[in-house]
Amino acid sequence: MRSEKILEGLHNQYYRATYKSMGFSTDDLKRPIIGIANAWSECVPGHFNLRQVAQRVKDGIYRAGGTPVEFGVIGGCDGFAQGHDGMHYILPSRELIANSVESMAQINLFDGLVLLGSCDKIVPGMLMAAARLDIPCILLPGGPMEGGIVFDGRKSDQTSSTEAYGMLSANRITEKEYRTLENLSCPTCGSCSYLGTANTMCALSEALGMTLPDGGIIPAYSAARLSIAEATGIKIMELVEKGITARQVITNESIRNAIKICLAMSGSTNAVMHLTAIAREAELDIDVLSEFDELSRHTPQLAKINPASEYNMIDFYQAGGVSKLLEEMSSIIYTNAMTVTAHTVAENTESHVYQYPKNNNIIKTMDEPFGYEGGVAVLRGNLAPDTGITKPGAFDKSLQHFEGEAICFDSEEAAEEAILAGKVRDGHVVVIRYEGPKGGPGMREMFKAMKYLYGRGLAKTTALITDGRFSGTNNGCFVGHISPEAAEGGPIAIVKNGDRIEIDVENRSLNLLVNDEEITKRLAEWKRPEPKFKKGWLGLYCKIAGSGAQGAVVQYDKLKNL
The missing domain is CATH 3.50.30.80 (IlvD/EDD C-terminal domain-like)
Known part of the structure; x- marks a missing residue:
């Protein structure tokens, strides 16, 4: 254990005394120490529920014989930064997030990390840190929000207000219609209800194998979100025990799997730069841009999610989500790739239980796709x-x-x-x-x-x-x-x-x-x-x-x- 370097032996009393000043016991300090990097704040709806999620992760870690140690991580909401100087800081914050997670993991010599974040630059920043550190890590998002009142033919979200302002400026809607969206377009917390960069990266974290199956897209407000949080706490202990580190999961093969899933679901274009950055931190020899270029020409588009259709992320989850895409695409992905379940992609899909009936309006088959080329x-x-x-x-x-x-x-x-x-x-x-x-x-x-x-x-x-x-x-x-x-x-x-x-x-x-x-x-x-x-x-x-x-x-x- 990394933590043994500072917690075992008479000469390390200083470190134990420091932990005990915060209420940790002698027994706590004999267990593996698991860092929980939590981007909770009241600034980001995608992170607003992470206090509750973190507690259930802690429960799982305790249950499996570890000691959780939580620390905070910054996380800006792209939505709040739109249209003013704040947006200059959003992409650069990805580097700060990666650096801060790396710093805390090395300062405290954590034996493993659970990374809690849901949004555009937080998820890739945390995955960059995981790849850089190469210790056992699992990323767990907070889940997507529910869609709002129907507007312009689909369930609304916060971006509907911007579209509506354009309509208002062109006299296409009334001011009353415009104002209605303010209260009814975002009915719950969670990452955006559509397939933006946030939910793209949460889904691709699953495809990379860095998140438990369904962990990226279970709704923010559901009991299943809390259940998978506890399962994540239990699973990180298994990874520590078995010595399964981030670079055993983030490989050339898993990056290609993530690219193919991104193409199949027509994910955000920002995924190109984020997967490039993650691969670079993992010191892989893959050219992500060239892979996107090549794979886009013969990877079919199997899913359509808002903004490509009226269906949102929760609809996609209920249709089978990333697990369904991985299963459907088993002939063209690396099914032997390792994941944070401590099992391969093939083993995960074979054992997966779908809670809802399939919906061919959202996820098609390889035989009858929406299109024969990728969505990016x-x-x-x-x-x-x-x-x-x-x-x-x-x-x-x-x-x-x-x-x-x-x-x-x-x-x-x-x-x-x-x-x-x-x-x-x-x-x-x-x-x-x-x-x-x-x-x-x-x-x-x-x-x-x-x-x-x-x-x-x-x-x-x-x-x-x-x-x-x-x-x-x-x-x-x-x-x-x-x-x-x-x-x-x-x-x-x-x-x-x-x-x-x-x-x-x-x-x-x-x-x-x-x-x-x-x-x-x-x-x-x-x-x-x-x-x-x-x-x-x-x-x-x-x-x-x-x-x-x-x-x-x-x-x-x-x-x-x-």
Whole structure:
């Protein structure tokens, strides 16, 4: 046991005395010490129930002969950060989360970790820490929230308010209809009810094998959520006993399984960068971006969840969830991959009990999928020499080839103001740049811009491209993660109003329809802008952040050049 280094022997009385000052007993300190990294707060609905979840995890650890030691972890809600300077901090917070979990695990020499977090950057940050530490770890989310009142043909959620504001600005709904959503769109706590980045990463944690089956998507308010919390506490003790560590679970094979599940369910485009970062921390030799590109061409889309359909995450869970996808895709995934159950994927699916009847409207079979290609695609071209990421599984097929006229903005706020003012018209390709990892900094989400386009009735007649990111809830024709970003002199920086842009999903291309000589001339005339932040965490982050194509991970080797 790692903890024995500080808790056994006469010479280690100092450490035992310190623990005993907080009420731990001699017997407690003879057991394996299990850290519980808890991102509970009153800032994030996806984390609001984690106090109760943590207690049941503790019960399980005690029951199985261990001693739980809980500590806090930051966790920001992407929703609260939308549309203002707070969004600059969201992606960089992933690095802080990974660093803080690593720090606490090493300071206290925990024998194992249970990681409690549910949301966009918290889940990948915790998985990055697990991969970095390589000790027994299990991640347990708090579960998704229930959908709200039906609005615009589906159960509403907090993003419905943004769509509705666009509708209100275009006089498509009344103010009374708009105000109704405030009280009725989010009826429970939990991670968002739709398949955004939060629930994508919770589901992919299951696919990676780092969460117990169904642990990512059981509803936040259900008794089953508390039951699986206790089971997680028991199971971490088994992993410690058997010496099953995070890197025995996070492997090239499990990363590929997660990619295929993401493609099959048309998960958030942000999964590309997060899986890249997790693989990097596990020191794997897999090229996640290339894998997404290759696998997207022959991995069928088997599930449709809001924003690709009217069904939400709880509907998906009741239809069988990730376990059903793994079972259905058994012929194309690595079923011998180890998981935190201490069993393989095949053993988990063989023993899984489905509590609800199957629903073929949500999860299809391999023989009759929704589509024969995955719901996420990697594009390249003269506008995205390294990469651009899109999500064809969430928008109308008529938009998979789009050519239009560029209308350019150098910030998210400028684009949103123009959309609401009616300056964006049918046929426009909205270009939002200087929002990448360095230029943003922090690679902000263009969530509001896309929702405003939808609300104003432009979702099927316009497109949006950016070196920033998109929320998993966005639909419509969009390409994000464009690399190199504008702040690094990428071609997106030299697009001008009126230029023609072609997005061709079938051929995986994104091109500026301007001759090569003109592009070369414009790039030669481009000048690097001053950074938007020059002090504090963001002042440092914008100097050492990697590109979106590399997972936007912090590259500490760049510190030597500062």
